[in-house]
Amino acid sequence: MTDHRDFSPHPQTTAAAYGVASDRAFGAVAPPLYLSSTYEFAGYEEPRLYDYGRAGNPTRDLLGHALAKLELGAGSIITSSGMSALDLLVSRQRPDDLILAPHDCYGGTMRLLKARAELGHCSVRFVDQSDVSAFADALEEVPSLVLIETPSNPLMRVVDIAVLAAKAHDAGAAVAVDNTFLSPAIQRPIELGADYVLHSTTKYLNGHSDVIGGAVVAADPAQVDQLRQWANIVGSAGAPFDSWLTMRGLRTLFPRMAQQQNNAMAIANYLQNHPAVVKVHYPGLPTHPGHAVAARQQHGFGAMLSFELFGGVSAVRQFIKAVRFFTLAESLGGIESLVAHPATMTHADMGEEARATAGISDSLLRLSIGLEAERDLLVGLETGLAACAG
Numbered sequence: 001m002t003d004h005r006d007f008s009p010h011p012q013t014t015a016a017a018y019g020v021a022s023d024r025a026f027g028a029v030a031p032p033l034y035l036s037s038t039y040e041f042a043g044y045e046e047p048r049l050y051d052y053g054r055a056g057n058p059t060r061d062l063l064g065h066a067l068a069k070l071e072l073g074a075g076s077i078i079t080s081s082g083m084s085a086l087d088l089l090v091s092r093q094r095p096d097d098l099i100l101a102p103h104d105c106y107g108g109t110m111r112l113l114k115a116r117a118e119l120g121h122c123s124v125r126f127v128d129q130s131d132v133s134a135f136a137d138a139l140e141e142v143p144s145l146v147l148i149e150t151p152s153n154p155l156m157r158v159v160d161i162a163v164l165a166a167k168a169h170d171a172g173a174a175v176a177v178d179n180t181f182l183s184p185a186i187q188r189p190i191e192l193g194a195d196y197v198l199h200s201t202t203k204y205l206n207g208h209s210d211v212i213g214g215a216v217v218a219a220d221p222a223q224v225d226q227l228r229q230w231a232n233i234v235g236s237a238g239a240p241f242d243s244w245l246t247m248r249g250l251r252t253l254f255p256r257m258a259q260q261q262n263n264a265m266a267i268a269n270y271l272q273n274h275p276a277v278v279k280v281h282y283p284g285l286p287t288h289p290g291h292a293v294a295a296r297q298q299h300g301f302g303a304m305l306s307f308e309l310f311g312g313v314s315a316v317r318q319f320i321k322a323v324r325f326f327t328l329a330e331s332l333g334g335i336e337s338l339v340a341h342p343a344t345m346t347h348a349d350m351g352e353e354a355r356a357t358a359g360i361s362d363s364l365l366r367l368s369i370g371l372e373a374e375r376d377l378l379v380g381l382e383t384g385l386a387a388c389a390g
């Protein structure tokens with residue numbers, strides 16, 4: 001017999017049902033959307049739970065609580081974008097603080113860190129975190145914050161969060177993991193030792209490509225309070241309507257991720273055996289260098305992958321023209337499948353030399369795999385590959 005006294009619901013149940021039927025005014029089953037910017041005081045010197053929308057909002061807080069539960073944190077701050085979530089942490093650093101970030105981090109992350117460093121708000125150093133000795137050397141400089149991104153974009157490099165976090169803590173640094181590429185349905189960094197989890201909720205958490213949003217989850221309640229105050233000071237909170245939409249998207253996070261990563265696995269296998277394809281980067285493939293770590297620290301392999309075509313830029317052009325069911329667009333994590341060409345789109349700003357160092361060739365394509373039927377996605381890719389082979 002299972003002892004149900006310590007029973008806590010499965011995260012899928014939290015995503016699907018957190019806050020359902022909690023409305024005390026009318027018994028609404030779907031949690032209501034509160035747009036009000038201000039709240040009536042109960043009386044003289046009697047504020048209620050909420051007073052002003054920049055500081056707090058019931059709809060935004062519902063999403064924040066659900067996300068904190070899913071990420072196993074003490075609380076979370078919902079912000080207006082993934083970038084403003086990152087900046088909530090970065091802008092709290094002092095001028096003599098050093099941030100250690102991956103050399104192949106998200107382009108917007110690199111731009112923000114460099115811009116803050118240029119203004120003297122903090123220092124930043126980029127390092128290949130999969131290089132054990134380079135990472136150890138960088139820790140000698142006593143960073144205040146180590147930022148981790150795994151899997152990376154667009155080559156899906158995987159690093160061991162538990163190992164890096166332990167080393168960072170030994171060096172006295174706090175650890176933040178950008179979990180945008182997997183979501184808490186697949187990876188829970190706090191369980192692996194992270195102090196903060198960052199999200200662009202724009203991606204899998206909302207999942208429908210119709211909101212820009214972000215979140216910071218903190219493991220320590222004192223940090224949650226400080227960050228909440230800071231978000232109120234700088235005014236970076238997410239809009240209530242966006243939170244409501246994101247909560248609606250979050251309901252189906254687990255089944256979406258399950259189906260999308262099944263599709264991704266099928267596509268990775270298909271591409272790997274195709275004569276027009278040089279190489280496939282997907283942690284679910286046993287041949288991927290990060291496969292063992294991913295299998296250990298993730299609960300699945302996600303729905304992002306990239307691959308390289310034979311025939312360079314002209315093959316890329318032909319493929320993009322002919323491919324079906326994949327839309328040529330930046331971003332990821334939505335229910336629709338997207339194809340991106342990192343060299344001319346997401347990673348164009350990097351410059352040719354930096355791309356070459358990072359291993360991002362002109363014939364690399366990135367796929368965000370959606371919820372379409374596997375058969376159709378395979379047919380759509382086949383159409384594209386046939387065109388570039390011919």
Ligand SMILES: *Cc1c(COP(=O)(O)O)cnc(C)c1O
Nearest residue numbers: 081082083106178180200202213
């Ligand atoms: C998209 C993205 C961001 C930035 O989020 P926005 O919501 O676009 O501001 C940060 N990190 C990763 C890994 C992303 O994919």
